[in-house]
Amino acid sequence: MTNPIILLRGQEVPNIHQYDVYVQHGGYQGLKKALGMSPDEVINEVKNSGLRGRGGAGFPAGVKWSFIPKNEPVKYVTVNADESETGTFKDRLIMETNPHQLIEGALICAYAIQAKAVYIYLRGEFWDVAHQLDQCIEDARKDGWVGKNIGGGNFSCEVYTHLGAGAYICGEESALLNSLEGKLGQPRVRPPFPAQKGGGLYGEPTVVNNVETIANVPWIMVNGAAEYKKIGTEQSAGTKLYCVSGHVKKPGVYELPFTATFRELLYDICGGPSVEGRNFKALLPSGGSGPIVHLNDQVLDTRMSYEDTAKIGTIIGSASLIVMDDSVDITWVASKVTKFFKHESCGKCTPCREGTYWLDKVIDRILAGEGRPEDVKLIENVAKNMAGITLCALGEFAANPIIHTIKNFPDDFNQHVAKKAETKPVPAKKLAAAGD
Amino acid sequence: MVKIVIDGKDYEVPAGANLVDAAKNAAGNDIPVFCYHPKMEPVGMCRMCIVELGMEEIDRETKQPVLDDKGQPKVRWMPKLQTACTQKVTPGMHVRTATKLVEDARQNVIEFLLTSHPLDCPICDKGGECPLQNLTMAHGPGGSRMVFNDKLKLDKHVPLGDLIYLDEERCIQCARCVRFQDEIVGDDVLAFHERGRSLQIITNSDPGFDTYFSGNTTDICPVGALTTADFRFGARPWELTEVPSICPHDAAGSNISLSTRLDRDAGGKAVIKRVMPRQNEYVNEIWISDKTRFGHHFTRSEDRLLHPMLRRGDTLAPTTWKDVFARVAGDLKAAGSDVAVIAGGAITNEDLWELKQLAAGLGSERLGTWTPTYGGADLVAKVGVGKGTNLKDLGKGDAVLVIASDLEEEVPMWRLRLKQAQDRGAYLVVANARHTRLEDFATQKERNGKPVSGATIRYNVGEAAHVMHELKTRYPEIAEKLAGATNLVIVAGAEGLTLDGSKALMQAAANFLISSGHVGKANNGLMSPLPGANGMGLHYMGFTPENTQHIMANPPKVLIVAQAEPGEDDPTAAAWLSKVETVITLSLFPDKTTHYATYALPIQSFAERDGTFVNGERRVQRFYTAQGPMGEALPAWKIVAGMREALGQAKPKVSAAAVMLEISNKVPAFAGCTYKDLAKVEKQFPDVGGADLYYGGTAYDNKGGLGVQIATSADAGETPAVADVTLPAVPKAKDGELLLLPTTRLYNRSHVFKPSVLVHPRVLLPYVELNEADAHKLGVQPGDVVEIAFGDDTVRVRAGINGTPAGVAVLPRELADKATPFLPTSGTIKKVTEPVLA
Ligand SMILES: Cc1cc2nc3c(=O)[nH]c(=O)nc-3n(C[C@H](O)[C@H](O)[C@H](O)COP(=O)(O)O)c2cc1C
Ligand code: SF4
Ligand code: SF4
Ligand code: FES
Secondary structure, three states, X not given: OOOOOOOOOOOOOOOOOOHHHHHHOOOOHHHHHHHOOOHHHHHHHHHHHOOEOOOOOOOEHHHHHHOOOOOOOOOEEEEEEOOOOOOOOOHHHHHHHOHHHHHHHHHXXXXXXXXXXXXXXXOHHHHHHHHHHHHHHHHHHHOOOOEOOHHHOOOOEEEEEEEOOOOHHHHOHHHHHHHHOOOOOOOOOOOOOOOOOOOOHHHOOEXXXXXXXXXXXXXHHHHOHHHHHHOEOOOOEOEEEEXXXXXXOOOEEEEEEOOOEHHHHHXXXXXXXXXXXXXXXXXXXXXXXXXXXXXXXXXXXXXXXXXXXXXXXXXXXXXXXXXXXOOOOHHHHHHHHHHHHHHHOOOXXXXXXXXXXXXXXXHHHHHOOOOOOOHHHHHHHHHHHHOOOOOOHHHHHHHHHHHHHHHHOHHHHHHHHHHHHHHOOOOHHHHHHHOO | OEEEEEOOEEEEEOOOOEHHHHHHHHHOOOOOOOOOOOOOOOOOOOOOOEEXXXXXXXXXXXXXXXXXXXXXXXXXXXXXXXXXXXXXXXXXXXXXXXXXXXXXXXXXXXXXXXHOOOOOHHHOOOOOOOHHHHXXXXXXXXXXXXXXXXXXXXXOOEEOOOOEEEOOXXXXXXXXXXXXXXXXXXXOOEEEEXXXXXXXXXXXXXXXXXXXXXXXXXXHOOOOOEEEOOOOOOOOHHHOEEEEEEOOOOOOOOEEEEEEEEEHHHOOEEEEEEEEEEOXXXXXXXXXXXXXXXXXXXXXXXXXXXXXXXXXXXXXXXXXXXXXXXXXXXXXXHHOOOEEEEEEOOOOHHHHHHHHHHHHHOOOOOEEEEOOOOOOHHHHHHHEOEOOOOHHHOOOOOEEEEEOOOHHHHOHHHHHHHHHHHHOOOEEEEEEOOOOHHHHHHHOOEEOOEEOEEEEEXXXXXXXHHHHHOHHHHOHXXXXXXXXXXXXXXXXXXXXXXHHHHHHHHHHHHHHHHHOOOOOOEOOEEEOOOOOOOHHHHHHOOOEHHHHHHHHHOOOOEEEEEOOOHHHHOOOHHHHHOOOOEEEEEEOOOOOOHHHEEEEEEEOOXXXXXXXXXXXXXXXXEEOOOOOOOOOOEOHHHHHXXXXXXXXXXOOOOOHHXXXXXXXXXXXXXXXXXXXXXXXXXXXXXXXXXXXXHHHOOOEOOOOOOOEEOXXXXXXXXXXXXXXXXXXXXXXXXXXXXXXXXXXXXXXXXXXXXXXXXXXXXOOOOEEEEOHHHHHHHOOOOOOEEEEEEOOEEEEEEEEEOOOOOOEEEEEOOOOOOOOOOOOXXXXXXXXXXXXXX
């Protein structure tokens, strides 16, 4: 059986990004169908489909929608197109090639929760994508799919795009809402959650969903929840866009059902290691923020679903596979990733603001061959002290790579500090005197 | 109340309370915090308040707690530690604050914080009263594992404005300062810039940190990142002696603590090194305005009058007190009962009492207030805000009307607290003839994400009483909302009014309150921004503005001018002061009034003596002696007592306390106001001061007394009656002239503020504000120098064009180097080229 294509459907159609072409190929039929149902029926359909959030956490989308209080007069939908996770480049593909799919999906969501407006929040670098989306919104408006009395009924909803100013943290939903409101992009204290009164955009209940999550919705409406649920695994319904980068022959974005294994993707599709004679060493399945694993047979034979990746001690997250062969020093990876998080920490809470800086300093020292034997324990401990007490998950993301690189690749670290111990033994007395 | 369990013990705490507050109040459990502040919304930034949190499991069917095998409720503990400051208590909440897990997490947060902290405690102004120091001692690790030499190098002397400096290295990014400005003040002039470890406080106003409340951020900053230009590097906290005092500048009566030290520069005498807020939740909570904080330098000004002076021809020459008393007694005897007193608003009750006794002994009741502009203090005594009033209690369902006052400039503390009342849901109406800062709040529909309600009324200059009297017909909707409010407070000033106008406004406001039933109970009634710290004291001691008008029109043989500066304030002073045979001034400074004096007698400022003031909410408050006397100055009451002794009236009392004892026996309003009564304190929330400064900041806990609020006659059960309002003639400009509208500026060139040199850059040059059309007619551009003529006088100021009503020129008082009108006056304006200030 050929793999079902949901998110990349229409890619082969020339100019599918144009409204007319999209409509010729069944566009806006999902929205039309939804408008013929009650909002609750739409929510139930999405719930029954088993669609989970593709932004990283995998929260069931329909359940999230059902949290929106019915009696509040003002509600919003916010599409998270900040796409800043290291190694993630899937949302952009959807928006570049098949943008109407996203607009249609967002409007279905808006109808389901009876939102007044949809905001598509894009990372600042996506200005060209935003321009295209703006055009699409205007085209769809001409046919009555956007604005007042959508589809001739009494549901009205505006769609806006908004460009961020280049911060990873603005992909975190509450920081995104702050940024959208024109405030400093820092996460908010939760509860209240975005879906609750007081927690969303301008304090109003708000659904925040990833681009890919929303792009699934038109298909689900047209083909039904049952069809969707047939694809994928028990707990991970549907297909996923996998972003592959690193040491494979054919990096790129691939759509596969959740039943696919890492081996199928990395060997059968991506063609295996990019350099002859080298072997796969390690994999970051979810960009820099998820736990790193040995890219061994056990991992290769694991299905790339939420539940299966959990069993091997990692996550599929936003499915940003960064593949590393045996030429890579994992200490260097830890350093790179740490620099990223240090640069992106918003600075709002103490452990992340200070911890990322501290980690970076010590890893630099280790990489420079100046590390002391206890430095490895030190950074592991610093990372553990950060994890679990930060305000938002970025702190956790920053701690993860350290904890897991050391846990899974201890030798890579020890070789550096061992070198130091061999070449330049420092007398204990001098150490104490220097306070270093 | 709900039951929660902290470290295994049960406590009853108010439902919905913040967990940090609840633990502190109910259990005496100090959960350490840096970013949380009990007066502000939690933000969960520092992560210091981390605790273990659990909830009792509830059976879905029976709604009863699920019990374990020991019959105890089963607790489901959260997998991660939680920040206590972001939790509201709920029934069945379980908290562990003393486990290894919690202690470790606290230690970790401190360790993280210290990785970028300069640890320059030895040269830090906060050292000794620093939350970071204290919490590090209590919870921190013994040493740091962050051992890099290039820790963090940032700017250590960033002026955020003229008054506050930022040390970027010390900042721990808790946002208390930003939130204070946003949430409490409503002047959102601070912000964070950048992100991560580059996150820094910046000011986004021009001039920098443009607000009247900036100093408070230095109190709540949990480190020495924010310091005042006044105190920075001035002294170490442990060298300071704290003396309870009261702000002498306005009707709020903010409770303060004067931090004093014996100073070499002052010849070894105790001097004020800084002014700090002293907690009084009824009055100023834990805040003070920048004028209160930085306006103390006059007490040690070199320009003070230091010796008793006697006129010899054109000059004043020093003499002895003995000589003064003997001579004055002679003059007074010769004058018989043709004696009068004019007293200013910042004089104490003790002084007023002695003055009143002196006059009474001579058969005179001619006791006047300076300036004679604010009427209706008698109505504040009748239907003022009821006993037990706390503006902090105003909120949803309540209403506030501020009319004919620019509260931001007149009583900033009231403006702060009324703005917060609006935040809590009170309906705020601002009525004036021109735009004021408070109006900005009244017109907002939403603030910090919460809806707020208010309205504004604009009327023609001088028509405040008309509007108030006819509110129901002119503004039925607003009137209805005010009348229908659960609690209603009216603050009525005198801007743009004659004395008759002010009296009429006060009566109309009183009538409104009486007829809508908003009198005789807490949080209801009338307030007035009477000038000075003791406007109500003047009233209770029998001093009235009507008497002053009479004195000005019929100058007596002997006039005692007590802590008042008619020569500075009144362009017509020469006309009437020169008709007085003997002027005796009790003065802080030699000034344009002492020009007319036969005797210019130096009095001690509030800092050098003890005494009492009655604030605008009629709270009698006591202040204590803080610093050594200047020259031969004496407390005014002692000088007057010396005169009385020389007259054979009475022997001087031994102390201010003894004077107050007599007052409390003789003046019914002051019954129960002995110094002992005034010194009483009670536990207040939040708990500030002492070791708790990590929690509320460095505001001092109140050891000097909360004061006693005088009951209104309505409180006392008298049924106040509505009285007729005689609507006065509205002040008008003569044909072809403009109406000069005197207004108040908080920062001015008065004698008691000028010596605070550090605030000078913030004191505006003398100016007049014109309407666009008027300016056009006069050929005046913004910034032009103009000469204003009124009566026989002229003053040169700079012109601004700022949307004032047509035909009106706003001319703030006490900015120019000479007297400008204190009542609306007709005048002419022409463009000139000379400079503004000599
Ligand atoms: C630091 C941080 C960065 C994030 N960045 C993104 C992002 O770039 N795009 C995204 O869709 N979700 C991102 N998320 C997840 C969002 O907070 C949120 O969970 C998601 O948008 C919800 O949508 P979903 O349920 O459709 O996945 C981020 C979360 C964190 C903590
Ligand atoms: S964990 Fe990092 S990114 Fe998240 S709030 Fe704290 S400092 Fe900001
Ligand atoms: S300056 Fe002080 S109050 Fe402001 S954020 Fe920094 S530490 Fe907090
Ligand atoms: S996070 Fe609770 S006090 Fe800072």
